[in-house]
Amino acid sequence: MTSLAVVSPSNAKPVKKPVPLRTGAEFLESLNDGRAIFVNGERVNNVATHPAFAEGARSAAKLFDIAADPTNRERMTYTSPTSGGPVYRGYQIPRSHADLRAKRLAAEMWSEATFGLMGRTPDHVSNFFAGFAATPEVFAAGGQNFADNVVSFYEHLRENHLWATYAIVPPQIDRSKWSSQQADPTMYAGVVKETDGGIYISGSQQLATGGVYSDWIQVSCIQPLRPGDENHAISVAVPVNAEGLRLYPRRPYALNAPNKFDYPLTSRFDETDCFVVLDNVFVPWEQVFIYRNIEICRDQWWKTPSHLYGNHQAQARYATKLRFMIGLAKRVNELTGNDGNPAVQAQMGELAALVMTVEAMNEAQEVRATIDEKGVLWPDRATLYAVMALQSENNPRMINIIRELSGASMITMPSSLEDLESPVTKADMEKYMVSGSGGARERMALMRMAWDFIGTEFGNRHQQYEKFYGGASYIVKTNMFRYYDFNRAGALVDKALALPE
Numbered sequence: 001m002t003s004l005a006v007v008s009p010s011n012a013k014p015v016k017k018p019v020p021l022r023t024g025a026e027f028l029e030s031l032n033d034g035r036a037i038f039v040n041g042e043r044v045n046n047v048a049t050h051p052a053f054a055e056g057a058r059s060a061a062k063l064f065d066i067a068a069d070p071t072n073r074e075r076m077t078y079t080s081p082t083s084g085g086p087v088y089r090g091y092q093i094p095r096s097h098a099d100l101r102a103k104r105l106a107a108e109m110w111s112e113a114t115f116g117l118m119g120r121t122p123d124h125v126s127n128f129f130a131g132f133a134a135t136p137e138v139f140a141a142g143g144q145n146f147a148d149n150v151v152s153f154y155e156h157l158r159e160n161h162l163w164a165t166y167a168i169v170p171p172q173i174d175r176s177k178w179s180s181q182q183a184d185p186t187m188y189a190g191v192v193k194e195t196d197g198g199i200y201i202s203g204s205q206q207l208a209t210g211g212v213y214s215d216w217i218q219v220s221c222i223q224p225l226r227p228g229d230e231n232h233a234i235s236v237a238v239p240v241n242a243e244g245l246r247l248y249p250r251r252p253y254a255l256n257a258p259n260k261f262d263y264p265l266t267s268r269f270d271e272t273d274c275f276v277v278l279d280n281v282f283v284p285w286e287q288v289f290i291y292r293n294i295e296i297c298r299d300q301w302w303k304t305p306s307h308l309y310g311n312h313q314a315q316a317r318y319a320t321k322l323r324f325m326i327g328l329a330k331r332v333n334e335l336t337g338n339d340g341n342p343a344v345q346a347q348m349g350e351l352a353a354l355v356m357t358v359e360a361m362n363e364a365q366e367v368r369a370t371i372d373e374k375g376v377l378w379p380d381r382a383t384l385y386a387v388m389a390l391q392s393e394n395n396p397r398m399i400n401i402i403r404e405l406s407g408a409s410m411i412t413m414p415s416s417l418e419d420l421e422s423p424v425t426k427a428d429m430e431k432y433m434v435s436g437s438g439g440a441r442e443r444m445a446l447m448r449m450a451w452d453f454i455g456t457e458f459g460n461r462h463q464q465y466e467k468f469y470g471g472a473s474y475i476v477k478t479n480m481f482r483y484y485d486f487n488r489a490g491a492l493v494d495k496a497l498a499l500p501e
């Protein structure tokens, strides 16, 4: 793990020499850095080779190779303002509507490589840091050094093509109490000691998706905090192999995926979600962006474009996943011979309308974006929060349509690939598992993929992810309430009421 101080000390002069784009092989090698990850009571020796994570790591490695491929240079990178070399579009601070569109096209290329099934790829939190760096004055309210730190750290990530994830929600220990009121003040991650060199943090955070694969984790809080919670009102960056940092991934689904045929998605795209424990983790001052300040901790999300950039990327990824989902439904219908049935076409039309809404709302964020007095582009808030607010209801609705359309087809598949290959069962499989248009293997492969998308543990975790990755729906809807133009709507009613008799 590179230490921030080695590559780009706080407030250092901009990095001059471009760092070559990272390859997949370099990424895989970097994972063997002593990070403390625990599965089934044992410490993982090397994420890149452990059966729980190896295939997910390979899927992530492909992303780095895609971005490093010179034929994708324009699509995946832009020119660093400090080094002049190519750096990821996820770090680009958009200054025009075309810039934001270019960022989406880059996000689409990466998300297509994982069919939208990995949510916290390196272009998610990079966008949050782009938003922080675009508005350093928000951090400067706590002291200019904090603004300098966040900009330097952003440049460090950007210039070295690094992957940051975040853990910004405290665990569900007792939601009826504020952070500082928990039974032990170090239940939720917070400051426990301050020194000249930095601060020490102890406690836990609920989840860091993709944490096992990332280079850095931002630890902060997006939940409301109250006076008294100052120790938890922080934003810091911690290298994943920091001493005292322990990651506890939920059950890795790849461990229960014996082959790629029966579990085509589980076996490849489990990005993992980790419970995060910080045990007296030392954070040097240059990696501290907010320190014991409740207002700035809140403002980093809402008075910077970070939440907008990060979720614009998240929606691009989601739209890709929905395209994959509706493509699966189409192929299932074709295989079952239902594709031409008008009733099925009406259901597919409903599905397509829901998918189209997400695609179009992404573009609407770009078209309706505004440019501030510093020349920084802010995606449209109302459009973003509208589509996010509907996601927690529309996602299960779409999955339900697919369940309806597929009937029992996914359930009537035999127990595994071995039934197709065993001389004892092969004849029955080849006779009865066929469809009107294809052989048994082809039909089984598609049905397995559809089931992995909606029915397996991996598929079900995705439904939880789409419901919660952007926060609980009541919070997203509150955001929507805040940004919709109710004045214009109310004025229309007033005008109608004032019509002459």
Ligand SMILES: Cc1cc2nc3c(=O)[nH]c(=O)nc-3n(C[C@H](O)[C@H](O)[C@H](O)COP(=O)(O)OP(=O)(O)OC[C@H]3O[C@@H](n4cnc5c(N)ncnc54)[C@H](O)[C@@H]3O)c2cc1C
Pocket (backbone or CB within 6 Å): 120, 165, 166, 167, 168, 169, 171, 172, 175, 206, 207, 208, 209, 210, 273, 461, 464, 465, 468, 469, 470, 471, 472, 473, 474
């Ligand atoms: C798969 C997955 C991946 C995630 N990845 C990350 C990640 O990478 N980084 C990260 O920081 N976080 C991540 N999260 C965590 C996510 O941010 C939280 O789940 C989310 O913020 C909601 O918080 P909570 O789960 O603690 O739910 P809570 O806030 O405890 O709420 C649970 C439910 O209680 C009800 N409720 C509670 N309070 C109210 C209220 N005031 N009004 C109305 N209803 C209420 C609602 O039904 C709500 O959905 C992830 C979550 C999931 C499921």
